[in-house]
Amino acid sequence: xxxxxxxxxxxxxxxxxxxPIRVSIGVDNLGTPTSVILEQRPIAAAVADAWxxxxxxxxxxxxxxxYYSLIVGDGRKxxxxxxxxxxxxxxxxxx
Amino acid sequence: MSRFNRVACLLTDHFPALFERSLDRALTHRPIxxxxxxxxxxxxxxxxxxxxxxxxxxxxxxxISICQEAALLEADIPKYQAAKGELLQDLERISPIVEGxxxxxxxxxxxxxxxxxxxxxxxxxxxxxxxxxxxxxxxGTAGGKFPAYVAAKLARPGQTVTAPDDLKAYLKxxxxxxxxxxxxxxxxxxxFGLDTLGAVANLPVGALMVQFGVHGRLIWQLxxxxxxxxxxxxxxxxxxxxxxxxxxxxxxxxxxLYAVEVLLGLAxxxxxxxxxxxxxxxxxAGIFRGPAWQRRITFKEPAGSKERALLPIRxxxxxxxxxxxxxxxxxxxxxxxxxxxxxxxxxxxxxxxEQLRETVRQLEASMGKHxxxxxxxxxEQWSRIPERRLALIELSP
Numbered sequence: 373x374x375x376x377x378x379x380x381x382x383x384x385x386x387x388x389x390x391x392p393i394r395v396s397i398g399v400d401n402l403g404t405p406t407s408v409i410l411e412q413r414p415i416a417a418a419v420a421d422a423w424x425x426x427x428x429x430x431x432x433x434x435x436x437x438x439y440y441s442l443i444v445g446d447g448r449k450x451x452x453x454x455x456x457x458x459x460x461x462x463x464x465x466x467x
Numbered sequence: 468m469s470r471f472n473r474v475a476c477l478l479t480d481h482f483p484a485l486f487e488r489s490l491d492r493a494l495t496h497r498p499i500x501x502x503x504x505x506x507x508x509x510x511x512x513x514x515x516x517x518x519x520x521x522x523x524x525x526x527x528x529x530x531i532s533i534c535q536e537a538a539l540l541e542a543d544i545p546k547y548q549a550a551k552g553e554l555l556q557d558l559e560r561i562s563p564i565v566e567g568x569x570x571x572x573x574x575x576x577x578x579x580x581x582x583x584x585x586x587x588x589x590x591x592x593x594x595x596x597x598x599x600x601x602x603x604x605x606x607g608t609a610g611g612k613f614p615a616y617v618a619a620k621l622a623r624p625g626q627t628v629t630a631p632d633d634l635k636a637y638l639k640x641x642x643x644x645x646x647x648x649x650x651x652x653x654x655x656x657x658x659f660g661l662d663t664l665g666a667v668a669n670l671p672v673g674a675l676m677v678q679f680g681v682h683g684r685l686i687w688q689l690x691x692x693x694x695x696x697x698x699x700x701x702x703x704x705x706x707x708x709x710x711x712x713x714x715x716x717x718x719x720x721x722x723x724l725y726a727v728e729v730l731l732g733l734a735x736x737x738x739x740x741x742x743x744x745x746x747x748x749x750x751x752a753g754i755f756r757g758p759a760w761q762r763r764i765t766f767k768e769p770a771g772s773k774e775r776a777l778l779p780i781r782x783x784x785x786x787x788x789x790x791x792x793x794x795x796x797x798x799x800x801x802x803x804x805x806x807x808x809x810x811x812x813x814x815x816x817x818x819x820x821e822q823l824r825e826t827v828r829q830l831e832a833s834m835g836k837h838x839x840x841x842x843x844x845x846x847e848q849w850s851r852i853p854e855r856r857l858a859l860i861e862l863s864p
Contacts, residue, residue, distance in 0.1 A: 387859040389843065425851045435852055466853050 392462035395452060405440050405452060408463075417442040417450070433457070439466060470608070470629060471581040474574055474697060476615035477558065477594055478622070479602045482570035483547045484513040487540055489601045498537040500530050504758065510542040511570070514603075524650070543758035545751055555701065557597040561590070566698035572619065574612055574698035591627040611694035614638065617645055634692025639665030646689060648682050655679070656686075664690040707740055707800040709733045716755035716792030720784060723793060727780055730798040731773040739803075744769030746802030746832040748776055754791040762787075765833040769804050776800075802832045827862065837861075 398407035398414060407414045421441040428435045436456040444450050451466040479485075484499040499513040500521060509530045512521040516537050521530045531537070551570055558565045564576035575594060584590040591606055598604035607618025609630035617638060622628040631637050641664045643656050655678070661667050667675070668690040675683030688694065709730040717723065727750070734740060746769050751761045764783060770776035830838040841859040850856050 387841070388854045389857040389859055390853050392854065427852055464853055 390465055392453070392464040395461050395463040397452060397454075397461040403454070405442060405461075408442065408444060408450065408452065410444065415445040417444045420449070441466070470587045471577050471579070471590075473577050473608045473610060473629075474612055474615045475562075475577055475591070475594055475606060475608045476612065476619040477573045477575065477598060478571065478605045478607065478616070478619035479554070479573070479598055480571060481511060481514055481517065482551065482602060483511040483542060484516075485602050486547060486550055488513065489599070494538055498534050499540060500527075500534060500537040501540050501542050502527055504542050504544065512537070541758050545759045545761045554598060558594065559701075561593055561597060564698050564700040566701065572616060574615065576698045577608065578697075588627075595625060595627065609634070612696045612698065613647070613689045613694040614692060617641055620645055635668060638668070638690060638692055639663065641665075643667065646686055648686060652679060652682055652686075704801060705739060705803045707734045707737055707745075707803075708797060710795065710797040712795040713793060716794050718789060718792050723784060723789075723796070724777075724781055726796050727784070727798060728773065728777055730796065731776050731780075734798060734800050735771075735773045735776070740800070742771075744771040744804040745776065745800040746770075746804070746829065747800070748780060749797075749799040749801065750780070751797040751799070752789075753794040754789075755794050757791045760790050760793075765802075765829070767829070769802070769829075823862075 396409035397405045398409075400406050404419060405417055408417045409415075419440050420443050422439065424436075424438045426434070426436045434457070437453040438456060439451060439453040442450045442452060450463060452461055452463045454461055483501050487499060487501065488494045498516040498519070500509055500516055501511040502508070503510040507527045509521055509523055509525045509527060511523055512530070512534075516530070516534045519534050521534055521537075531539070547570060551567060555565055555567050555573060558573055558575055562575040562577065562580060564578075566574045568574065577590065580590055581587075584593070591608070595604050595606050603624035605619050605622035605624055606627040607615045607620070607622055607630065608627065609615040609618050610632070614630045614634050614637070618628040618630040621641075643653055643662060643664060646653065646664075656662075656667065659678075661670075667686055670687070672684060672687040675687045677683070679686060711726055711730060713722070713726070731748075745766070747763060747765050748770075749761065749763045751759060754760050762783065764779055766776065766779060768775075827838060827840060830840070840862040842862045843857055844860050845856065846858045847855045848857075
């Protein structure tokens with residue numbers, strides 16, 4: 373007889389990767405990012421690309437995000453998004 | 468519910484203390500406090516000491532001040548585990564599904580036993596009779612483990628109590644002390660004025676979860692009699708054990724190593740180990756005027772011969788300080804592999820998977836539980852939402 377391990381199978385045994393991380397963003401009067409707080413200091417950022425996704429409308433909390441691909445002051449690439457429902461900004465790898 | 472379609476809880480409270488009392492007549496009329504081998508805390512106590520307020524986990528100084536005339540004994544856990552193992556084996560002659568829960572109790576599944584016993588009373592008498600009388604066993608039966616435990620706690624020694632079907636009413640006046648949660652949680656329940664399971668059951672489950680998290684849900688469910696858990700049978704694995712006694716207690720390393728070599732030679736010559744490998748060896752020794760000593764060794768690779776098994780054991784014994792002269796020695800080989808030898812595959816991918824499986828099995832033997840190893844899997848690689856594309860899934864070979 374194989375002993376029941378007692379561990380419950382289910383979605384809790386699968387962990388998502390690449391979760392968004394809160395970030396502080398400076399924006400202009402049109403809401404476009406102009407700077408980002410990295411390592412506790414503001415760094416200027418230029419927008420290289422922007423796109424919007426609206427998805428999972430059937431869920432209690434749907435997805436509505438405006439993504440920006442930024443080039444920050446030291447030449448690094450950074451992807452951030454503006455959550456259009458909560459108004460918060462996050463960073464997340466997109467590729 | 469049919470009385471045979473129930474769970475039985477055989478209660479053996481104060482098992483370690485009563486077991487020590489059975490070995491030494493001088494302790495018959497004296498309270499006993501068993502001290503933890505790793506810390507200055509109480510491991511167990513006899514019923515008389517418990518009635519005075521001594522409890523497991525209590526600081527030793529405090530316990531001595533409460534019960535000054537108590538005999539202090541150091542816990543000999545391997546000995547208690549062996550005695551409990553024998554009790555569980557005796558219970559498995561009655562029911563095939565027996566689950567031990569520490570030293571305090573054992574659960575049996577009574578389902579299907581009506582074909583083997585003339586009456587329910589004959590079955591319960593047999594279960595109580597399986598435990599030695601000095602353990603003052605009591606039996607409780609119910610539809611789930613927790614109510615069976617409560618029924619056993621309410622029974623007198625030698626008595627069987629069967630919980631009714633209406634568990635919520637039955638548990639109403641029962642003290643929260645019987646809940647299987649930490650002492651701190653019980654203290655907090657008392658701070659809220661919740662002294663009985665009935666008081667807890669009257670609260671909404673959300674309120675308890677806000678205060679106690681996942682424990683809050685468990686507390687609420689058990690207080691409402693919602694427990695349909697059945698015992699889970701023990702996993703039986705092949706175990707090979709060899710034992711010898713020294714003519715006189717010895718601390719000489721060369722003598723001990725020679726004894727280990729002899730015992731390993733005997734074990735590996737047994738037919739059960741023919742062409743098989745062992746992942747773990749356990750050394751147990753009786754110490755002269757001291758509690759038994761035990762050490763578990765997990766081999767980096769399964770050992771298929773006396774020479775392979777001896778290397779890590781010799782390395783360990785040359786570097787540790789034994790607690791005293793050894794009176795006897797037992798070597799137990801466990802984690803026996805199924806395959807005869809280390810079979811490899813011609814195909815690279817298959818070999819890599821087999822190596823990974825073997826590594827996970829070795830880690831499991833070493834850690835005593837499933838190792839936290841995960842793999843990255845593509846879930847919805849096409850998704851526009853980045854966090855939906857990949858997931859960490861527990862590796863299960």
